[in-house]
Amino acid sequence: MTTATDRELVERFTRHGDDAAFEELYRRHVDRVHRVVARILGPRGDVEDAVQEIFVQVHRSLLRFRGGSELTTWLHRLAVNVTTSALRQRLREPPPPAPGEPDPGPGEQLEAREEVLALYRALDELPEHNRIAFVLFELEGMPLEELAEATGVPLQAAAARLRRARIAIARALGRGPAAGEHAAVPEEKP
Amino acid sequence: MRYDCEQCRSEVPARHGDELSHLAAARLAAHLAGCASCRAYAARYATAIEAARAWRPALTAARKEAILDRVSARGEPVRGRGGQRWFVAAVSLPTAAALVVLAFVLFVVARPGPEVATTPPPVALDAPREGLGARATHDPRAGAGAGAAHSQTSPAPADRIAPSTAEPIARPAERRPAVVHGARRAARPVEGVAREGARSPLPAPAAEAAPSPAPDAPAPSSATSLYAEAERALAEARPAGAARILEELIERAPDSAEAQAARLELGRLYAAALGHPARAVVHLTAFVTREREPGARGAARRLLCRLLPAAERDGSCWPGLAAAGHPE
Numbered sequence: 001m002t003t004a005t006d007r008e009l010v011e012r013f014t015r016h017g018d019d020a021a022f023e024e025l026y027r028r029h030v031d032r033v034h035r036v037v038a039r040i041l042g043p044r045g046d047v048e049d050a051v052q053e054i055f056v057q058v059h060r061s062l063l064r065f066r067g068g069s070e071l072t073t074w075l076h077r078l079a080v081n082v083t084t085s086a087l088r089q090r091l092r093e094p095p096p097p098a099p100g101e102p103d104p105g106p107g108e109q110l111e112a113r114e115e116v117l118a119l120y121r122a123l124d125e126l127p128e129h130n131r132i133a134f135v136l137f138e139l140e141g142m143p144l145e146e147l148a149e150a151t152g153v154p155l156q157a158a159a160a161r162l163r164r165a166r167i168a169i170a171r172a173l174g175r176g177p178a179a180g181e182h183a184a185v186p187e188e189k190p
Numbered sequence: 191m192r193y194d195c196e197q198c199r200s201e202v203p204a205r206h207g208d209e210l211s212h213l214a215a216a217r218l219a220a221h222l223a224g225c226a227s228c229r230a231y232a233a234r235y236a237t238a239i240e241a242a243r244a245w246r247p248a249l250t251a252a253r254k255e256a257i258l259d260r261v262s263a264r265g266e267p268v269r270g271r272g273g274q275r276w277f278v279a280a281v282s283l284p285t286a287a288a289l290v291v292l293a294f295v296l297f298v299v300a301r302p303g304p305e306v307a308t309t310p311p312p313v314a315l316d317a318p319r320e321g322l323g324a325r326a327t328h329d330p331r332a333g334a335g336a337g338a339a340h341s342q343t344s345p346a347p348a349d350r351i352a353p354s355t356a357e358p359i360a361r362p363a364e365r366r367p368a369v370v371h372g373a374r375r376a377a378r379p380v381e382g383v384a385r386e387g388a389r390s391p392l393p394a395p396a397a398e399a400a401p402s403p404a405p406d407a408p409a410p411s412s413a414t415s416l417y418a419e420a421e422r423a424l425a426e427a428r429p430a431g432a433a434r435i436l437e438e439l440i441e442r443a444p445d446s447a448e449a450q451a452a453r454l455e456l457g458r459l460y461a462a463a464l465g466h467p468a469r470a471v472v473h474l475t476a477f478v479t480r481e482r483e484p485g486a487r488g489a490a491r492r493l494l495c496r497l498l499p500a501a502e503r504d505g506s507c508w509p510g511l512a513a514a515g516h517p518e
Contacts, residue, residue, distance in 0.1 A: 019262070022262075023258060026258055026261070027254070027258075030249065030254055030257070030258075031248070031249065034247065034248070034249050035246060035247060035248075038247035039242070039245075039247070043247075047247065048249075048253065048257060051249075051257055052257050052260050052261055052264075055257065055258075055261040056260075056261050056264045059261055059262070059264075113241050113245070115237050115238045115241035115242070116238070116241045116242050116245050118238060119238040119239070119241070119242050138203065138239060138242075139239070139242050139243055141243075163200075166200060166203040166204070167200045169203070169235075170196075170199040170200050170202065170203070170231070170235070171199075173231065173234055173235055173238065174199060174231055
């Protein structure tokens with residue numbers, strides 16, 4: 001682990017073809033990128049392929065990184081693009097239903113609790129933009145301004161996506177296991 | 191009222207994130223106090239969100255390295271690009287056309303004279319063995335984009351090998367090392383490599399001493415052709431198929447230079463694309479044990495170091511090196 005900044009590593013890689021600098025960047029950011037991708041795609045997502053695709057794009061297009069934003073923001077934008085494509089692909093070619101537990105890829109540790117699976121079942125009903133806004137804001141704790149930058153939309157649009165996602169999640173979770181309980185318990189007027 | 195419940199539930203996330211105004215928060219709290227179903231919903235939402243936030247999917251170190259290997263194999267090398275932007279910008283279409291013409295003229299000038307053409311073509315020895323007929327002069331390993339990389343008569347330095355489809359797995363920094371080419375070049379022609387002996391001054395006793403097979407005899411599956419077949423499988427993104435062929439190559443001709451190259455390739459394949467580090471360790475260990483060239487041995491040893499558990503490493507990372515007589 002070196003103490004060089006991201007910018008210095010980018011410089012070394014793009015100007016001098018220093019593969020060690022790229023590897024250092026990769027090791028520095030792969031965990032965060034993997035976590036973001038896994039949270040967007042969910043426990044059943046093909047997370048490793050998406051992570052690989054993101055870093056392939058980084059490897060190929062790091063020259064275009066002008067340093068106008070933080071590298072992490074740029075990585076988030078790439079992650080959003082790649083996962084959006086993956087989610088659309090999943091819509092076209094849904095994965096075979098796995099009985100019981102999710103079927104993570106080899107070596108992956110994507111075990112998740114039932115509550116998490118329930119949330120992702122609700123997220124599966126959302127359009128990919130709303131889903132990504134919800135995950136980045138609610139689960140990753142990304143500020144709204146950063147969310148807008150990562151998703152490449154104005155602040156108001158990002159807020160609108162988040163609002164729509166929240167309403168849809170509320171409806172979906174409302175139909176969850178406690179729906180029976182909801183019916184059984186008479187509503188009290190406020 | 192139903193509307194109040196829906197509005198309440200849409201505001202629950204904002205409440206959870208502490209984003210509501212005092213007034214809205216008070217209104218929501220009042221509703222929740224009197225509505226059991228909304229309270230249950232708010233609790234369910236909070237549980238789901240907290241569980242999802244606590245869910246921290248992680249990559250193992252081995253998976254990280256496997257992804258890095260694949261990324262490096264697929265990414266384009268950027269060496270010197272920063273310093274070459276001006277050149278790229280300056281090379282216009284006419285300049286490129288002039289370069290093409292110049293290259294063609296040089297090619298014509300450099301062509302061998304008629305006295306070379308009168309010599310018997312070197313394919314004569316190879317043709318019956320390979321059964322390739324008119325293709326006999328063509329090195330099966332030299333694809334369109336990888337001819338220089340794999341030609342045994344004009345090897346290219348490892349760092350100049352274009353990231354062609356012929357080698358989609360190897361990482362740029364570790365693309366087929368020159369030593370492997372060297373080993374394959376200098377190796378005794380094992381089977382079906384009479385071409386080597388005919389084209390180079392190096393003697394090829396095994397191939398020349400071997401009786402010529404009958405013209406109609408089926409072509410033997412040589413180490414060379416197996417290696418070429420494996421490369422084609424790699425180019426077609428069939429790493430598992432390539433691995434099977436390379437394993438077969440090692441089994442059939444374990445002492446050949448191609449087998450040695452196959453060991454290194456199998457080490458990389460199992461380490462990265464196929465995700466089988468234990469097999470990678472076996473092949474890389476075999477490669478390091480046999481390899482004499484320090485550069486290639488070092489590259490393989492570095493990969494071994496990454497694959498071996500920390501407990502199995504010593505000062506030189508791989509304990510078998512000293513025993514193999516190759517102290518690093």
